[in-house]
Amino acid sequence: MAIIARSNAEVLIPEQESRQIIQEVATSSVALRLGNKMPNMTSKQLKIPVMTGSVTAGFINGDTGLKPTSNMTWDKVYITAEELAVIVPIPEAVLDDADYDIFGEVKPRIVEAFGKAIDGAIFHSINKPDSWPVGLVPGAIAAGKKIALGDDLYQNINGEKGVIALIEESGVAVNSYVGALQLRAKLRGAVDANKQPIFRAAYSNGANGRMGYELNGTAIEFPENGSFDGNQALLLAGNFNYMRYAIRQDITYKILDQASITDETGKVVLNLAQQDCVALRAVMRLGWALPKPVNPISGLDYYPFAVLTPAEAAAAAE
Secondary structure (H helix, E strand, C coil): CCCCCHHHHHHHCCCCCEECCCHHHHHHCHHHHHCEECCCCCCCEEEEEEEEECCCCCCCCCCCCCCCCCCCEEEEEEEECEEEEEEEEEEHHHHHHCCCCHHHHHHHHHHHHHHHHHHHHHHHCCCCCCCCCCCHHHHHHHCCCEEECCCCHHHHHHCCCCHHHHHHCCCCCCCEEEECCHHHHHHHHCECCCCCECCCCEEEHHHCCEEECEECCEEEECCCCCCCCCCCCCEEEECCCCCEEEEEEEEEEEEECCCEEECCCCCEEEECCCCCEEEEEEEEEEEEECCCCCECCCECCCCCEEEEECHHHHHHHC
16 A cells, blocks of 8 residues: 655654753753763663772882782762653643744753752652662761751861861862852851851952852852752762762753643653643653772862751751
8 A cells, every 4th residue: 555654754854852961950050060970871771880999009028028019999880861841731722822933931840859859869868769879968867978057157168077078088089169158148147246247258249249159269050940949958978979970861852742641659640742732742761870999198088068957957857
């Protein structure tokens, strides 16, 4: 039977999936912006070799002393790509009557939603996939790397028993900070005996004199997407070189018009064809891990992040 098959007319069929540059999500997600990006994944899992034992050397006594021998050991950590998705249904009548490109307005909001979901999972384990590690904030708390907010904010952060020292004592240098928005007022309000600000702000004339919040010369990132829970932590400090992530699939969009949308029980809540609706489906796949190579000071017994918790959270934990 003669028929115009898909293969015959493929060149005439518009592509429904359009790839978006991952930088858009990386800009929306603080965790991805600070983390260490690995090459894009070619399968569901990416294996990362991790050095668990390092070479040691020693001095030789005399001309005929025996030279010591040493070895190295490695283990592996996996990054598992999990799917992040959303479907946004829109009645066709609304699309026809609108004076704006509704899908064009929706796509940036989807990117923001993806950034919030990623940050929530990485920072606080919020709705995280089972294959992903525990979030950095609960992970630091479980490792005992926490300081409760006290009367001296400066010492709580920079002191010998402060948040930064908790990381440095393990032989890890801090390179980044993430703060809850509630922390900004506390930084501005911290003054010395002469009523002078303790935490000096950095001013950028290139950004209309905008004041930046810094700790020890490093900018503090304040997520504004609602992903960082100030009730759990006011400040997350650590070395984000340890936090590795990889992308399996960039954001792809697809217009659905013949599908049925169901709830968790399988009940149809929207039949696109029957109810004259279309839906914009967005999907991406990514994963992250926290490999910890052997450290010259603390071996494998360390956690490269620590948190400053609110006084109320500390009291509730007790």
